Amino acid sequence: MNLRGLFLKIVRRRRLRQDLEAELAFHQEMSGQRNSVPLGHVALIQEQAFDLWKFNFIENLWRDLLYALRGLRRSPAFVISALLSLGLGIGINAAMFSLGVEFLFSEPSMRDPSSLVSIRLGSNSNASSEVLEFLRRTGIFSDVVGENDEALANYNNGAETRRVFAVYTTKNYFTSLGVPMAEGRGIIPSDSKETVVLSDRFWRTRFNSDPSIVGRNINLDGRLCMVTGILPEQHRSLLGFGFSPDVYMPRWLDETTFQLYARLKPGMSIAQARAALKTVAKRMDSEIPDPHTKYSDSVVIMPVAGYERFATESELLPIGIFFLVLLLITGLVLLIACINVAALVLTRNSARRSEIAIRLSLGAGSKRLVQQFLVESLILVLLGTATGLVLAQGMAGLLARIQLPLPVPIHLQISPDGRVLAYSAVLGLLSTLVCGLMPAWQSLRPVITSNVHREGGARLRRLLIMAQIAASVVLLITGSLFLRNLVNANSISPGFDVRHTLRADVNLPPSAYSAPQRRAEYIRQVLYQVKAIPGIQSVAAARLTPFTDNVSYGSPLRFLDNGEMKHAYFKWNAVTPEYFQVMGIAFKNGRTFAERASGENVVIVNDIFAQRFLNRRPPIGTTFQWVGHSPYRIIGVVSGTKTVTIGEDPQPQLYQPLNQIDNDSLRIQFVMKSAIPPVLQLEPVRRVLYRIDPMAGAQVETMYSSIGLAFLPSQVGAVLMGMTGVLGLLLAAIGLYGVMAYSVTRRTREIGIRMAIGASARNVSRMVMNDVLKLIAIGSIVGLVIALFVTKPLAMFLVPGLNPRDPLSFAVVALVMILTGIAAAWSPVYRAIHVDPNIALRYE
Amino acid sequence: MGKAAQPALLRGTLDLLILHALQRGAMHGYAVAQTIHLLSDEVLKVEEGSLYPALYRLELDGAISSKWGLSENKRKAKYYSITKRGKKLVSEQQATWDRLSTAVGRVLAR
Numbered sequence: 001m002n003l004r005g006l007f008l009k010i011v012r013r014r015r016l017r018q019d020l021e022a023e024l025a026f027h028q029e030m031s032g033q034r035n036s037v038p039l040g041h042v043a044l045i046q047e048q049a050f051d052l053w054k055f056n057f058i059e060n061l062w063r064d065l066l067y068a069l070r071g072l073r074r075s076p077a078f079v080i081s082a083l084l085s086l087g088l089g090i091g092i093n094a095a096m097f098s099l100g101v102e103f104l105f106s107e108p109s110m111r112d113p114s115s116l117v118s119i120r121l122g123s124n125s126n127a128s129s130e131v132l133e134f135l136r137r138t139g140i141f142s143d144v145v146g147e148n149d150e151a152l153a154n155y156n157n158g159a160e161t162r163r164v165f166a167v168y169t170t171k172n173y174f175t176s177l178g179v180p181m182a183e184g185r186g187i188i189p190s191d192s193k194e195t196v197v198l199s200d201r202f203w204r205t206r207f208n209s210d211p212s213i214v215g216r217n218i219n220l221d222g223r224l225c226m227v228t229g230i231l232p233e234q235h236r237s238l239l240g241f242g243f244s245p246d247v248y249m250p251r252w253l254d255e256t257t258f259q260l261y262a263r264l265k266p267g268m269s270i271a272q273a274r275a276a277l278k279t280v281a282k283r284m285d286s287e288i289p290d291p292h293t294k295y296s297d298s299v300v301i302m303p304v305a306g307y308e309r310f311a312t313e314s315e316l317l318p319i320g321i322f323f324l325v326l327l328l329i330t331g332l333v334l335l336i337a338c339i340n341v342a343a344l345v346l347t348r349n350s351a352r353r354s355e356i357a358i359r360l361s362l363g364a365g366s367k368r369l370v371q372q373f374l375v376e377s378l379i380l381v382l383l384g385t386a387t388g389l390v391l392a393q394g395m396a397g398l399l400a401r402i403q404l405p406l407p408v409p410i411h412l413q414i415s416p417d418g419r420v421l422a423y424s425a426v427l428g429l430l431s432t433l434v435c436g437l438m439p440a441w442q443s444l445r446p447v448i449t450s451n452v453h454r455e456g457g458a459r460l461r462r463l464l465i466m467a468q469i470a471a472s473v474v475l476l477i478t479g480s481l482f483l484r485n486l487v488n489a490n491s492i493s494p495g496f497d498v499r500h501t502l503r504a505d506v507n508l509p510p511s512a513y514s515a516p517q518r519r520a521e522y523i524r525q526v527l528y529q530v531k532a533i534p535g536i537q538s539v540a541a542a543r544l545t546p547f548t549d550n551v552s553y554g555s556p557l558r559f560l561d562n563g564e565m566k567h568a569y570f571k572w573n574a575v576t577p578e579y580f581q582v583m584g585i586a587f588k589n590g591r592t593f594a595e596r597a598s599g600e601n602v603v604i605v606n607d608i609f610a611q612r613f614l615n616r617r618p619p620i621g622t623t624f625q626w627v628g629h630s631p632y633r634i635i636g637v638v639s640g641t642k643t644v645t646i647g648e649d650p651q652p653q654l655y656q657p658l659n660q661i662d663n664d665s666l667r668i669q670f671v672m673k674s675a676i677p678p679v680l681q682l683e684p685v686r687r688v689l690y691r692i693d694p695m696a697g698a699q700v701e702t703m704y705s706s707i708g709l710a711f712l713p714s715q716v717g718a719v720l721m722g723m724t725g726v727l728g729l730l731l732a733a734i735g736l737y738g739v740m741a742y743s744v745t746r747r748t749r750e751i752g753i754r755m756a757i758g759a760s761a762r763n764v765s766r767m768v769m770n771d772v773l774k775l776i777a778i779g780s781i782v783g784l785v786i787a788l789f790v791t792k793p794l795a796m797f798l799v800p801g802l803n804p805r806d807p808l809s810f811a812v813v814a815l816v817m818i819l820t821g822i823a824a825a826w827s828p829v830y831r832a833i834h835v836d837p838n839i840a841l842r843y844e
Numbered sequence: 845m846g847k848a849a850q851p852a853l854l855r856g857t858l859d860l861l862i863l864h865a866l867q868r869g870a871m872h873g874y875a876v877a878q879t880i881h882l883l884s885d886e887v888l889k890v891e892e893g894s895l896y897p898a899l900y901r902l903e904l905d906g907a908i909s910s911k912w913g914l915s916e917n918k919r920k921a922k923y924y925s926i927t928k929r930g931k932k933l934v935s936e937q938q939a940t941w942d943r944l945s946t947a948v949g950r951v952l953a954r
Contacts, residue, residue, distance in 0.1 A: 019912075019922065020896075022920065022922075023872075023873060023896070023921070023922045024892065024896070026872070026873075026874065026915070026919060026920070026921050026922075027873055027874045027892055027896075029919070030874040031874065031892075045892060045893055045896050045897065048893075048896075048897040049896065049897060049900050
């Protein structure tokens with residue numbers, strides 16, 4: 001029957017019933033006159049017709065709904081515990097799901113984001129404005145925009161200078177992308193360079209959400225820039241992943257390069273655009289050649305957001321897998337919660353045995369009863385899902401607000417959307433089945449003999465609790481593995497001294513430092529004056545410090561001795577000669593750079609670089625061509641450092657002297673070795689830097705606190721998995737408590753008899769405890785066996801050297817489980833030994 | 845509908861008989877029962893317990909349609925008439941029935 005017909009029938013139900021009655025009355029009248037057709041059963045016909053019209057189904061459903069609501073209102077304790085269990089279970093699932101979805105699949109807040117693509121030509125991630133203009137002129141795309149999101153700016157509020165995260169954009173950025181604004185407008189092509197768009201957070205924290213700031217000037221990098229508008233709070237940036245810079249402004253220096261983004265013309269597919277772009281790249285190679293790379297060597301064009309980006313960017317896959325594992329783990333939490341509810345329902349149903357028996361004997365079909373039970377659990381789950389969504393909102397918000405030690409501002413916009421709702425609905429449906437079907441089936445089976453039923457119910461409940469213990473053991477083991485991982489990660493050496501060193505990250509204002517000589521002079525000044533601070537033993541400048549940023553090169557090396565070509569991939573840095581001494585990086589061979597640059601290009605490499613690319617040449621003196629035609633000579637080999645994460649494999653590294661590179665960056669870092677605890681040097685260093693140039697925003701921190709990023713993966717893993725494990729344990733403890741309390745109540749009479757004939761309190765408590773321990777032992781063993789298999793794929797997220805089948809974690813988890821079990825059983829045991837035989841024998 | 849009273853006729857057969865009767869023109873439920881009764885030389889009796897559910901089912905299937913009207917004795921009665929779909933159905937079912945009955949006849953004749 002179609003839905004419309006069904007609906008019409010429901011609306012016209014009364015009329016249909018009257019019609020039916022009139023028709024049957026007519027029939028009886030006629031047959032009464034002629035007496036030829038026997039009298040039928042009017043009520044039965046009516047019922048059949050109503051069945052045919054599906055009224056009964058709907059009416060039953062409605063009746064079940066009311067009945068269930070009445071029943072639930074009578075037992076608020078049951079409802080609250082069920083809702084808490086389900087709410088927490090569904091809540092944590094929805095929270096993790098929304099985090100994962102937001103991180104991996106969110107789309108930028110821009111007009112028609114699906115038509116936006118990012119473009120990379122050749123081996124450079126950034127392109128000059130020449131390339132951008134060339135692309136725009138070809139007319140392949142509706143428009144081409146550029147942004148440079150690695151920029152920093154110095155914001156001066158009149159009292160102090162602060163580094164803020166900036167994005168330099170092309171002037172058509174806001175208009176082409178169609179970025180919605182909360183206040184004012186975006187930057188438009190006719191605006192001057194001295195304009196800026198603020199993020200909501202920056203506006204809120206620095207200007208107290210004052211709307212009159214729009215149109216006024218603020219001091220950025222020593223220039224007065226007019227605020228044209230404020231981005232909305234829920235703004236999602238082009239880069240995604242929650243990246244949310246403080247300010248957007250037109251680029252100031254002409255050399256600033258851009259990441260390229262373009263909008264596809266309507267109807268153009270990515271494949272078509274890629275084909276067109278390849279031809280353009282060839283033309284660019286001949287018309288605007290780049291000495292470092294050939295544009296046509298690598299033409300990358302991909303969607304900026306959503307599922308398409310996930311499908312094309314292989315680096316996202318491990319993160320996707322991590323979230324998937326996380327969802328499976330939190331799925332286990334939900335399973336535990338559902339088992340709790342199922343056990344509660346089971347207990348409730350056994351109290352309703354007589355009611356069920358009466359209904360069955362009055363002729364209720366078992367299908368009808370199952371339907372009623374399912375309706376009951378459906379109501380529970382609906383309410384539970386609603387609770388869960390509220391909790392999820394809180395949890396996800398909390399998780400998103402945890403300040404991660406990142407060098408870039410990350411703020412995920414967590415808001416419930418259709419996907420999260422759909423996911424929760426599916427979970428809710430599955431939960432209904434788990435919570436409702438099992439108890440329903442259990443309470444129907446037995447009516448034949450009530451004794452069998454009671455034993456059966458108890459057995460099922462014990463099976464459930466063992467499954468629960470097994471599931472929480474798996475949860476706890478993954479949680480403890482990630483905690484151990486965090487501990488292990490902390491004990492791994494990053495390859496340089498983090499205890500006696502500190503770091504200053506300086507961003508020079510572009511207006512005063514556009515000339516390279518000015519930047520070199522600044523560096524010289526800082527090195528000279530910081531070294532004069534008492535307690536500072538040595539100081540060096542570097543383009544990068546490990547873990548805060550990294551640059552890698554993938555390019556062919558040509559060795560000059562025999563002309564061999566080798567494709568090399570390595571981490572790059574440019575440093576002053578003292579860098580290795582400050583950082584405590586040991587020389588295995590050779591020496592550091594000379595103070596004064598000679599004409600010859602020299603480099604220092606690490607041991608991995610030497611092993612991997614030099615093909616058993618003696619490293620010192622080996623000469624190779626790298627970019628361009630000038631040769632580079634290796635003058636030293638140092639031991640390696642970690643660069644991005646603490647758990648990574650050793651990477652090849654190459655250092656150039658800072659005074660030999662074309663230093664185009666306004667960001668420069670200094671590392672210092674201190675004889676006294678580095679934290680005491682923070683203020684003196686800040687003061688010196690401020691004295692040298694008050695307009696330069698500087699961030700000074702100890703090396704130890706700056707390498708936080710290195711521990712990020714292990715921290716995130718430990719927080720998420722640990723939280724899940726604790727929640728699972730809590731739910732399992734509640735379940736265990738419920739089952740033991742029930743079992744003691746059920747056995748009150750038996751315990752009373754035992755005590756009456758002389759059993760001591762100790763005998764009774766041992767009896768009950770044995771019961772608990774047996775459940776825990778079997779559950780834990782099953783859980784440990786499952787964990788052996790489940791933890792295997794987790795190895796990819798753990799630091800090297802940590803066995804996913806780490807025996808210590810397994811042992812600790814087993815112990816925790818047993819202690820939790822004893823704690824959960826404590827109150828039932830206490831009640832058992834205080835059973836008064838006189839009362840107990842009168843029980844039931 | 846499992847709870848239905850045992851029909852006096854096979855379900856498919858009753859549908860066929862009703863549709864066949866309605867091919868003579870629109871008539872009310874009682875007339876349908878009477879027509880079948882008379883046409884079968886008073887052998888087949890259709891009880892209302894099976895007649896009306898069958899009528900409603902056929903109506904839901906779209907094989908017949910209904911309309912309230914006045915009966916020969918000036919009473920309000922619900923008149924059923926066969927639809928195009930019903931006519932198609934009746935010819936199909938008649939062919940099936942013919943095949944079946946000759947086959948059964950043959951078996952019993954031997």
